[in-house]
Amino acid sequence: MSLYSNVSDETVDQIAMIIGGEEGVMIIDAIRNVKEITVEEIAEQTEIQINQVRKILYRFYNHSLVTSRRFRDKETGWFIFQWTLQQELIEAFLTGMKQKILRKLKARLRHELDHEFYRCESGECPRITFEEAMDTVFNCPVCGEPTKPMNNEVYIDFLDVKIAEIEGELEA
Ligand SMILES: [Zn+2]
Missing domain, CATH: 1.10.10.10 (Winged helix-like DNA-binding domain superfamily/Winged helix DNA-binding domain)
Structure with a gap:
Protein backbone atom coordinates (compact mmCIF):
# COMPACT_ATOMS: atom_id res chain seq x y z
CA MET A 1 0.00 0.00 0.00
CA GLN A 86 1.35 14.63 -5.78
CA GLN A 87 -1.63 12.41 -5.31
CA GLU A 88 -4.35 15.02 -5.77
CA LEU A 89 -2.76 16.17 -9.02
CA ILE A 90 -2.60 12.62 -10.29
CA GLU A 91 -6.37 12.59 -9.88
CA ALA A 92 -6.54 15.86 -11.82
CA PHE A 93 -4.34 14.37 -14.51
CA LEU A 94 -6.65 11.35 -14.79
CA THR A 95 -9.73 13.56 -14.95
CA GLY A 96 -8.09 15.65 -17.68
CA MET A 97 -7.26 12.52 -19.63
CA LYS A 98 -10.84 11.24 -19.35
CA GLN A 99 -12.26 14.60 -20.44
CA LYS A 100 -10.01 14.52 -23.49
CA ILE A 101 -11.14 10.99 -24.37
CA LEU A 102 -14.76 12.02 -23.82
CA ARG A 103 -14.41 14.95 -26.24
CA LYS A 104 -12.92 12.63 -28.86
CA LEU A 105 -15.66 10.03 -28.41
CA LYS A 106 -18.36 12.70 -28.71
CA ALA A 107 -16.78 14.06 -31.89
CA ARG A 108 -16.62 10.49 -33.19
CA LEU A 109 -20.29 9.96 -32.34
CA ARG A 110 -21.25 13.18 -34.10
CA HIS A 111 -19.33 11.98 -37.16
CA GLU A 112 -21.20 8.66 -37.09
CA LEU A 113 -24.58 10.36 -36.72
CA ASP A 114 -23.88 12.96 -39.40
CA HIS A 115 -22.69 10.62 -42.13
CA GLU A 116 -23.82 7.72 -44.22
CA PHE A 117 -21.20 5.06 -44.78
CA TYR A 118 -20.44 2.78 -47.71
CA ARG A 119 -18.25 -0.26 -47.95
CA CYS A 120 -17.22 -2.92 -50.46
CA GLU A 121 -17.74 -6.59 -49.66
CA SER A 122 -14.07 -7.55 -49.26
CA GLY A 123 -14.33 -7.07 -45.50
CA GLU A 124 -10.80 -5.68 -45.51
CA CYS A 125 -11.11 -2.23 -47.06
CA PRO A 126 -12.09 0.68 -44.83
CA ARG A 127 -15.57 2.14 -45.07
CA ILE A 128 -16.05 5.49 -46.78
CA THR A 129 -18.52 8.31 -46.26
CA PHE A 130 -21.30 9.15 -48.72
CA GLU A 131 -19.29 12.18 -49.88
CA GLU A 132 -16.23 10.03 -50.56
CA ALA A 133 -18.37 7.41 -52.29
CA MET A 134 -19.75 10.13 -54.59
CA ASP A 135 -16.20 10.89 -55.75
CA THR A 136 -15.54 7.29 -56.79
CA VAL A 137 -19.05 6.70 -58.21
CA PHE A 138 -19.69 4.33 -55.27
CA ASN A 139 -16.73 2.10 -56.00
CA CYS A 140 -14.24 1.19 -53.28
CA PRO A 141 -11.20 3.50 -53.52
CA VAL A 142 -8.94 0.63 -52.40
CA CYS A 143 -10.02 -2.41 -54.44
CA GLY A 144 -12.33 -0.79 -56.99
CA GLU A 145 -15.28 -3.10 -56.25
CA PRO A 146 -18.76 -1.59 -55.89
CA THR A 147 -19.74 -0.41 -52.41
CA LYS A 148 -23.02 -0.75 -50.53
CA PRO A 149 -24.49 1.42 -47.82
CA MET A 150 -23.61 0.08 -44.39
CA ASN A 151 -25.38 0.28 -41.10
CA ASN A 152 -23.31 2.00 -38.43
CA GLU A 153 -25.63 1.33 -35.49
CA VAL A 154 -23.05 -0.98 -33.92
CA TYR A 155 -20.52 1.87 -33.85
CA ILE A 156 -23.10 4.28 -32.48
CA ASP A 157 -24.17 1.85 -29.75
CA PHE A 158 -20.55 1.23 -28.80
CA LEU A 159 -19.82 4.96 -28.59
CA ASP A 160 -22.99 5.59 -26.56
CA VAL A 161 -21.95 2.97 -24.02
CA LYS A 162 -18.37 4.29 -23.79
CA ILE A 163 -19.52 7.90 -23.40
CA ALA A 164 -21.99 6.97 -20.64
CA GLU A 165 -19.25 4.98 -18.91
CA ILE A 166 -16.75 7.84 -18.85
CA GLU A 167 -19.40 10.42 -17.95
CA GLY A 168 -20.34 8.18 -15.03
CA GLU A 169 -16.71 8.01 -13.89
CA LEU A 170 -16.32 11.77 -14.14
CA GLU A 171 -19.44 12.38 -12.09
CA ALA A 172 -18.42 9.91 -9.38
ZN1 LIG B 1 -12.64 -2.60 -51.31
Whole structure:
Protein backbone atom coordinates (compact mmCIF):
# COMPACT_ATOMS: atom_id res chain seq x y z
CA MET A 1 0.00 0.00 0.00
CA SER A 2 1.22 3.46 -0.80
CA LEU A 3 0.69 6.56 1.31
CA TYR A 4 -1.86 7.69 -1.25
CA SER A 5 -5.12 5.86 -0.93
CA ASN A 6 -7.49 7.59 -3.37
CA VAL A 7 -5.66 6.61 -6.52
CA SER A 8 -4.58 2.98 -6.77
CA ASP A 9 -0.92 2.09 -7.18
CA GLU A 10 -1.86 0.37 -10.40
CA THR A 11 -3.35 3.55 -11.86
CA VAL A 12 -0.33 5.59 -10.87
CA ASP A 13 1.92 2.97 -12.48
CA GLN A 14 -0.10 3.13 -15.69
CA ILE A 15 0.33 6.90 -15.85
CA ALA A 16 4.04 6.57 -15.01
CA MET A 17 4.35 4.07 -17.86
CA ILE A 18 2.68 6.43 -20.34
CA ILE A 19 4.90 9.37 -19.40
CA GLY A 20 8.17 7.73 -18.39
CA GLY A 21 8.15 4.14 -19.66
CA GLU A 22 9.42 1.25 -17.54
CA GLU A 23 12.05 3.44 -15.89
CA GLY A 24 9.28 5.88 -15.02
CA VAL A 25 7.41 3.13 -13.19
CA MET A 26 10.57 2.20 -11.25
CA ILE A 27 11.11 5.83 -10.28
CA ILE A 28 7.52 6.27 -9.13
CA ASP A 29 7.86 3.06 -7.11
CA ALA A 30 10.89 4.53 -5.36
CA ILE A 31 9.06 7.78 -4.55
CA ARG A 32 5.79 6.10 -3.60
CA ASN A 33 6.58 4.78 -0.16
CA VAL A 34 8.53 7.69 1.23
CA LYS A 35 7.56 11.24 2.00
CA GLU A 36 10.52 12.72 0.15
CA ILE A 37 13.45 11.38 -1.82
CA THR A 38 16.44 12.81 -3.67
CA VAL A 39 17.51 12.09 -7.25
CA GLU A 40 20.62 10.36 -5.90
CA GLU A 41 18.57 8.10 -3.66
CA ILE A 42 16.25 7.20 -6.54
CA ALA A 43 19.23 6.43 -8.78
CA GLU A 44 20.72 4.21 -6.11
CA GLN A 45 17.50 2.28 -5.51
CA THR A 46 16.54 1.84 -9.16
CA GLU A 47 20.06 1.58 -10.62
CA ILE A 48 19.00 4.08 -13.29
CA GLN A 49 21.61 6.71 -14.23
CA ILE A 50 21.21 9.99 -12.34
CA ASN A 51 20.79 12.05 -15.52
CA GLN A 52 18.10 9.72 -16.74
CA VAL A 53 16.30 9.87 -13.35
CA ARG A 54 16.43 13.65 -13.52
CA LYS A 55 15.11 13.68 -17.10
CA ILE A 56 12.13 11.48 -16.27
CA LEU A 57 11.42 13.35 -13.04
CA TYR A 58 11.16 16.60 -14.98
CA ARG A 59 8.76 14.93 -17.39
CA PHE A 60 6.59 13.96 -14.39
CA TYR A 61 7.05 17.44 -13.01
CA ASN A 62 5.78 18.99 -16.27
CA HIS A 63 2.62 16.94 -15.86
CA SER A 64 2.43 17.99 -12.18
CA LEU A 65 2.65 14.38 -10.98
CA VAL A 66 5.57 15.15 -8.70
CA THR A 67 6.77 18.23 -6.95
CA SER A 68 10.10 19.19 -5.46
CA ARG A 69 11.25 21.13 -2.47
CA ARG A 70 14.75 22.49 -2.34
CA PHE A 71 16.95 23.20 0.63
CA ARG A 72 20.63 23.85 1.23
CA ASP A 73 22.88 21.06 2.42
CA LYS A 74 24.46 22.28 5.66
CA GLU A 75 27.80 20.62 4.97
CA THR A 76 28.36 21.29 1.29
CA GLY A 77 26.25 24.42 0.90
CA TRP A 78 24.72 22.90 -2.26
CA PHE A 79 21.02 22.83 -3.02
CA ILE A 80 19.32 19.48 -2.57
CA PHE A 81 15.99 18.68 -4.16
CA GLN A 82 13.52 16.42 -2.42
CA TRP A 83 10.86 14.92 -4.66
CA THR A 84 7.31 14.00 -3.69
CA LEU A 85 4.40 12.35 -5.46
CA GLN A 86 1.35 14.63 -5.78
CA GLN A 87 -1.63 12.41 -5.31
CA GLU A 88 -4.35 15.02 -5.77
CA LEU A 89 -2.76 16.17 -9.02
CA ILE A 90 -2.60 12.62 -10.29
CA GLU A 91 -6.37 12.59 -9.88
CA ALA A 92 -6.54 15.86 -11.82
CA PHE A 93 -4.34 14.37 -14.51
CA LEU A 94 -6.65 11.35 -14.79
CA THR A 95 -9.73 13.56 -14.95
CA GLY A 96 -8.09 15.65 -17.68
CA MET A 97 -7.26 12.52 -19.63
CA LYS A 98 -10.84 11.24 -19.35
CA GLN A 99 -12.26 14.60 -20.44
CA LYS A 100 -10.01 14.52 -23.49
CA ILE A 101 -11.14 10.99 -24.37
CA LEU A 102 -14.76 12.02 -23.82
CA ARG A 103 -14.41 14.95 -26.24
CA LYS A 104 -12.92 12.63 -28.86
CA LEU A 105 -15.66 10.03 -28.41
CA LYS A 106 -18.36 12.70 -28.71
CA ALA A 107 -16.78 14.06 -31.89
CA ARG A 108 -16.62 10.49 -33.19
CA LEU A 109 -20.29 9.96 -32.34
CA ARG A 110 -21.25 13.18 -34.10
CA HIS A 111 -19.33 11.98 -37.16
CA GLU A 112 -21.20 8.66 -37.09
CA LEU A 113 -24.58 10.36 -36.72
CA ASP A 114 -23.88 12.96 -39.40
CA HIS A 115 -22.69 10.62 -42.13
CA GLU A 116 -23.82 7.72 -44.22
CA PHE A 117 -21.20 5.06 -44.78
CA TYR A 118 -20.44 2.78 -47.71
CA ARG A 119 -18.25 -0.26 -47.95
CA CYS A 120 -17.22 -2.92 -50.46
CA GLU A 121 -17.74 -6.59 -49.66
CA SER A 122 -14.07 -7.55 -49.26
CA GLY A 123 -14.33 -7.07 -45.50
CA GLU A 124 -10.80 -5.68 -45.51
CA CYS A 125 -11.11 -2.23 -47.06
CA PRO A 126 -12.09 0.68 -44.83
CA ARG A 127 -15.57 2.14 -45.07
CA ILE A 128 -16.05 5.49 -46.78
CA THR A 129 -18.52 8.31 -46.26
CA PHE A 130 -21.30 9.15 -48.72
CA GLU A 131 -19.29 12.18 -49.88
CA GLU A 132 -16.23 10.03 -50.56
CA ALA A 133 -18.37 7.41 -52.29
CA MET A 134 -19.75 10.13 -54.59
CA ASP A 135 -16.20 10.89 -55.75
CA THR A 136 -15.54 7.29 -56.79
CA VAL A 137 -19.05 6.70 -58.21
CA PHE A 138 -19.69 4.33 -55.27
CA ASN A 139 -16.73 2.10 -56.00
CA CYS A 140 -14.24 1.19 -53.28
CA PRO A 141 -11.20 3.50 -53.52
CA VAL A 142 -8.94 0.63 -52.40
CA CYS A 143 -10.02 -2.41 -54.44
CA GLY A 144 -12.33 -0.79 -56.99
CA GLU A 145 -15.28 -3.10 -56.25
CA PRO A 146 -18.76 -1.59 -55.89
CA THR A 147 -19.74 -0.41 -52.41
CA LYS A 148 -23.02 -0.75 -50.53
CA PRO A 149 -24.49 1.42 -47.82
CA MET A 150 -23.61 0.08 -44.39
CA ASN A 151 -25.38 0.28 -41.10
CA ASN A 152 -23.31 2.00 -38.43
CA GLU A 153 -25.63 1.33 -35.49
CA VAL A 154 -23.05 -0.98 -33.92
CA TYR A 155 -20.52 1.87 -33.85
CA ILE A 156 -23.10 4.28 -32.48
CA ASP A 157 -24.17 1.85 -29.75
CA PHE A 158 -20.55 1.23 -28.80
CA LEU A 159 -19.82 4.96 -28.59
CA ASP A 160 -22.99 5.59 -26.56
CA VAL A 161 -21.95 2.97 -24.02
CA LYS A 162 -18.37 4.29 -23.79
CA ILE A 163 -19.52 7.90 -23.40
CA ALA A 164 -21.99 6.97 -20.64
CA GLU A 165 -19.25 4.98 -18.91
CA ILE A 166 -16.75 7.84 -18.85
CA GLU A 167 -19.40 10.42 -17.95
CA GLY A 168 -20.34 8.18 -15.03
CA GLU A 169 -16.71 8.01 -13.89
CA LEU A 170 -16.32 11.77 -14.14
CA GLU A 171 -19.44 12.38 -12.09
CA ALA A 172 -18.42 9.91 -9.38
ZN1 LIG B 1 -12.64 -2.60 -51.31
